[in-house]
Amino acid sequence: MHVSPNVETRPFRKLCADHGLAATHQRQVLYEVMQTMPGHPSPEEVYARVKKRIPAISLATVYKNIHLFVERGVLKEVSMHHGSLRVELNSHLHHHMVCSHCKAITDIEEKDLGVLPTLQRLPGGFQVERYAIDVIGICAACQKAKRG
Amino acid sequence: MHVSPNVETRPFRKLCADHGLAATHQRQVLYEVMQTMPGHPSPEEVYARVKKRIPAISLATVYKNIHLFVERGVLKEVSMHHGSLRVELNSHLHHHMVCSHCKAITDIEEKDLGVLPTLQRLPGGFQVERYAIDVIGICAACQKAKRG
DNA sequence: TTGACGAACAATAATAATTATCGTTTACTA
DNA sequence: TAGTAAACGATAATTATTATTGTTCGTCAA
Ligand SMILES: [Mn+2]
Ligand SMILES: [Mn+2]
Ligand SMILES: [Zn+2]
Ligand SMILES: [Zn+2]
Numbered sequence: 001m002h003v004s005p006n007v008e009t010r011p012f013r014k015l016c017a018d019h020g021l022a023a024t025h026q027r028q029v030l031y032e033v034m035q036t037m038p039g040h041p042s043p044e045e046v047y048a049r050v051k052k053r054i055p056a057i058s059l060a061t062v063y064k065n066i067h068l069f070v071e072r073g074v075l076k077e078v079s080m081h082h083g084s085l086r087v088e089l090n091s092h093l094h095h096h097m098v099c100s101h102c103k104a105i106t107d108i109e110e111k112d113l114g115v116l117p118t119l120q121r122l123p124g125g126f127q128v129e130r131y132a133i134d135v136i137g138i139c140a141a142c143q144k145a146k147r148g
Numbered sequence: 149m150h151v152s153p154n155v156e157t158r159p160f161r162k163l164c165a166d167h168g169l170a171a172t173h174q175r176q177v178l179y180e181v182m183q184t185m186p187g188h189p190s191p192e193e194v195y196a197r198v199k200k201r202i203p204a205i206s207l208a209t210v211y212k213n214i215h216l217f218v219e220r221g222v223l224k225e226v227s228m229h230h231g232s233l234r235v236e237l238n239s240h241l242h243h244h245m246v247c248s249h250c251k252a253i254t255d256i257e258e259k260d261l262g263v264l265p266t267l268q269r270l271p272g273g274f275q276v277e278r279y280a281i282d283v284i285g286i287c288a289a290c291q292k293a294k295r296g
Numbered sequence: 297t298t299g300a301c302g303a304a305c306a307a308t309a310a311t312a313a314t315t316a317t318c319g320t321t322t323a324c325t326a
Numbered sequence: 327t328a329g330t331a332a333a334c335g336a337t338a339a340t341t342a343t344t345a346t347t348g349t350t351c352g353t354c355a356a
Pocket of ligand 2: 238242243254255
């Protein structure tokens with residue numbers, strides 16, 4: 001009797017191939033661990049879980065691969081993380097365009113967004129204060145830079 | 149001839165009174181400096197500006213007062229800053245409710261939001277990838293805690 | 297299957313961001 | 327104007343993230 005090898009591994013290998021990534025053991029475990037984490041974990045939390053299966057893994061490896069997965073669209077970043085807190089005084093109702101490449105933040109009027117947020121009572125009795133809409137994409141400067 | 153004192157100071161003192169804050173010199177300068185910063189500065193950037201007018205100010209004071217101003221609604225936080233990067237695998241189109249008190253993040257379906265962003269070409273030739281909508285407010289647990 | 301080679305890894309140092317501590321000063325109130 | 331709590335400055339500590347470097351591993355062609 002013969003069993004084809006890598007049965008459970010195949011989908012992950014394909015995912016890596018599709019994204020131009022080497023299929024390493026660390027990446028596979030990171031990916032599998034993320035599948036079991038339905039919330040919005042931090043790199044440290046992911047590291048703690050991965051470490052259970054690969055005790056020798058380095059935190060730096062987790063960070064690098066999380067960034068890589070986000071870059072390639074395997075993982076998604078919750079809200080936009082700018083490395084540090086950002087504040088503004090501008091009390092005029094507006095939202096933001098955030099460049100996923102250079103992280104530049106630009107104001108945008110609500111009316112220019114084509115959205116009409118209806119303040120309402122949301123699931124779980126969540127009491128709404130305001131909406132913060134981030135339009136994520138590529139700014140004009142980065143578009144130009146990518147071409148030539 | 150007599151000139152009433154604190155002429156320029158009055159609006160700031162009122163702002164503090166309205167928010168239950170002591171009207172300190174440091175807070176006044178921080179507030180005035182923010183009025184001249186139209187972008188989305190980090191605490192370090194604010195500190196650099198304030199330091200020009202109060203060379204002896206401590207970075208910790210800037211941090212503390214920025215947090216205080218955000219808490220009282222004088223300043224607004226751009227995007228939601230969770231202290232660390234947060235990621236998720238969930239590729240299903242959805243958004244988030246974020247508690248401004250405990251910072252808990254909960255998923256919410258786009259259809260439950262009552263907002264319909266229309267993907268379009270935005271000002272400045274910004275190329276849209278996706279919308280990330282954070283509904284900011286108070287979660288049920290924190291509402292309960294605040295009452296009794 | 298094997299060997300060369302570049303990519304990825306672990307260990308760890310370094311840096312950046314934020315918070316805590318504590319002695320001193322200041323603003324508010326009576 | 328004095329008492330008191332709050333705020334401040336200095337700085338240590340903590341937390342988050344990135345850089346460096348020598349070693350190991352995955353890929354691909356023979
Ligand atoms: Mn803005
Ligand atoms: Mn989510
Ligand atoms: Zn950009
Ligand atoms: Zn809460």
